[in-house]
Amino acid sequence: MRRGLFGSMPAQRLLEKATDRHTARTRRTHPVDADRIGVADGDIVDVSTEVATVRLPAKFLDELMPGTVALPLGWGHQHATGLSVASRTRGVNVNLLAADGPDRIDRASGMSHLTGLVVDVTSAAGPWNTSSWSGT
Numbered sequence: 817m818r819r820g821l822f823g824s825m826p827a828q829r830l831l832e833k834a835t836d837r838h839t840a841r842t843r844r845t846h847p848v849d850a851d852r853i854g855v856a857d858g859d860i861v862d863v864s865t866e867v868a869t870v871r872l873p874a875k876f877l878d879e880l881m882p883g884t885v886a887l888p889l890g891w892g893h894q895h896a897t898g899l900s901v902a903s904r905t906r907g908v909n910v911n912l913l914a915a916d917g918p919d920r921i922d923r924a925s926g927m928s929h930l931t932g933l934v935v936d937v938t939s940a941a942g943p944w945n946t947s948s949w950s951g952t
Contacts, residue, residue: 847876860940870908871951909949
């Protein structure tokens with residue numbers, strides 16, 4: 817199922833408010849999408865773009881618009897040394913989903929396109945690897 821992905825500070829605050837921010841990061845979408853995707857709350861899902869896939873648990877949140885996917889901003893700091901809070905925060909690096917290269921830069925701003933990505937969400941093709949930046 818194709819959906820839009822967003823990551824912004826207001827969205828990040830909404831998501832952190834909904835859960836303990838130091839627990840495993842989850843992919844969130846509206847509960848009405850659960851049947852279309854064929855997953856239950858807590859199931860492991862793959863979120864893919866044309867360049868990468870990240871794997872993480874699903875979580876449903878009424879505050880999101882149906883058809884929208886939200887992933888908390890984060891780098892997947894599982895192996896961070898000297899970063900006591902970040903190393904306890906399990907999660908995936910959502911920037912893996914963004915394409916890179918000079919032809920992928922927003923022409924108007926000159927910035928990398930890291931939000932508003934079109935993604936596919938499916939049941940996970942394998943187990944969730946919590947020690948990986950991608951979860952795969």
